[in-house]
Amino acid sequence: MHARLAVRTAVCLALLLALAVIGYEVTESPGNQIFxxxxxxxxxxxxxxxxxxxxxxxxxxxxxxxxxxxxxxxxxxxxxxxxxxxxxxxxxxxxxxxxxxIGNHTWSHGHLVLYDERGVRQTLERTDRAIYAAAGIHTRIMRPPFGARDWLVLREARKLRYVxxxxxxxxxxxxxxxxxxxxxxxxxxxxxxxxxxxxxxxxxxxxxxxxxxxxxxxxxxxxxxxxxxxxxxxxxxxxxxxxxxxxxxxxxxxxxxxxxxxx
Ligand SMILES: [Zn+2]
Known part of the structure; x- marks a missing residue:
């Protein structure tokens, strides 16, 4: 009985791990338009x-x-x-x-999927201010570090009018x-x-x-x-x-x- 439970637990854990790996890959895959x-x-x-x-x-x-x-x-x-x-x-x-x-690549190259709304906004806005202070321009293109994004990241970027x-x-x-x-x-x-x-x-x-x-x-x-x-x-x-x-x-x-x- 215990052996069966152990096998089931192991299978479940393996499945969860596989899902996590797939999810992680999807957030960084450059071509996907899911988010x-x-x-x-x-x-x-x-x-x-x-x-x-x-x-x-x-x-x-x-x-x-x-x-x-x-x-x-x-x-x-x-x-x-x-x-x-x-x-x-x-x-x-x-x-x-x-x-x-010039494009905005965030303030410290963080993985944006780990940020909340405010964090995403702040890292983009702070970088925008630095670019403006340096070169007198505002850019409206951004690239998420590692290519990592999800719905929240793209929604906040779009709210700030970033492509x-x-x-x-x-x-x-x-x-x-x-x-x-x-x-x-x-x-x-x-x-x-x-x-x-x-x-x-x-x-x-x-x-x-x-x-x-x-x-x-x-x-x-x-x-x-x-x-x-x-x-x-x-x-x-x-x-x-x-x-x-x-x-x-x-x-x-x-x-x-x-x-x-x-x-
Ligand atoms: Zn980078």
Missing amino acids: GKTVVRGPTNQRVVALTYDDGPNPPYTNRILSVLRAERVRATFFVVGRAVVAYPGVVRQEVEEGNA PVMWSVPLPRDWDYPTAHVIAARVLRYVGDGSIIVLHDGNRGIVCEGRRVSPRLCDRNADVEATRLIIRTLKQKGYRFVTIPELLRLQGRATRTAYHASG
């Missing part, structure tokens, strides 16, 4: 692609990426983390001055420090018309400068070189690079609220 609409890709009938960078600003790597973009005459979108924005406001200002777009932006090219796992060639190959394998690519110019908005942390934690050199490789290859294939707000305009959506400079 509400998000932007996953741009128009698939135009030879355009959007390069996006998460987790910065993070000098000197963000600056190096900006140099590559400048040299290649390409504009990208930076989803910045509030705590890094206040540490390096000049880098954000430069991103904007050079024609790149949630995910991605279509599977993450190249650049946080595991692969070489630039590996990052580029992982991205290029999946790029198509209207693709949204994610690279990282920082590491969850961690401010490494002047801290007693491993310098490797913030090392994004491979992403700098991967940027060059990806741009050159895609240009040869006839792709045009657009920012996320430009991508949204091509789709005819959210033109006025997606992104605007505040006067």
Whole structure:
């Protein structure tokens, strides 16, 4: 009798665990629209692609990426983390001055599914204030850290008039420090018309400068070189690079609220 009870308990626990794992995966899966609409890709009938960078600003790597973009005459979108924005406001200002777009990637890169309504609002609003103080603009695009969202997260983001932006090219796992060639190959394998690519110019908005942390934690050199490789290859294939707000305009959506400079 006891043995049967033990088996049943074990089966129930295994099922619960499986459900929890599936639930967790669904909240982070970039393409699912279960919790509400998000932007996953741009128009698939135009030879355009959007390069996006998460987790910065993070000098000197963000600056190096900006140099590559400048040299290649390409504009990208930076989803910045509030705590890094206040540490390096000049880098954000430069991103904007050079024609790149900014997105809100929360204040401290928390997992938003664990936040309540007020928490979601506060982390987005505090980051918005930091971006405005740094660069004089308000952005209306956001990307939840880890891609993690549920109904509550998307509802609060929408109340603040944010367009949630995910991605279509599977993450190249650049946080595991692969070489630039590996990052580029992982991205290029999946790029198509209207693709949204994610690279990282920082590491969850961690401010490494002047801290007693491993310098490797913030090392994004491979992403700098991967940027060059990806741009050159895609240009040869006839792709045009657009920012996320430009991508949204091509789709005819959210033109006025997606992104605007505040006067
Ligand atoms: Zn992130």
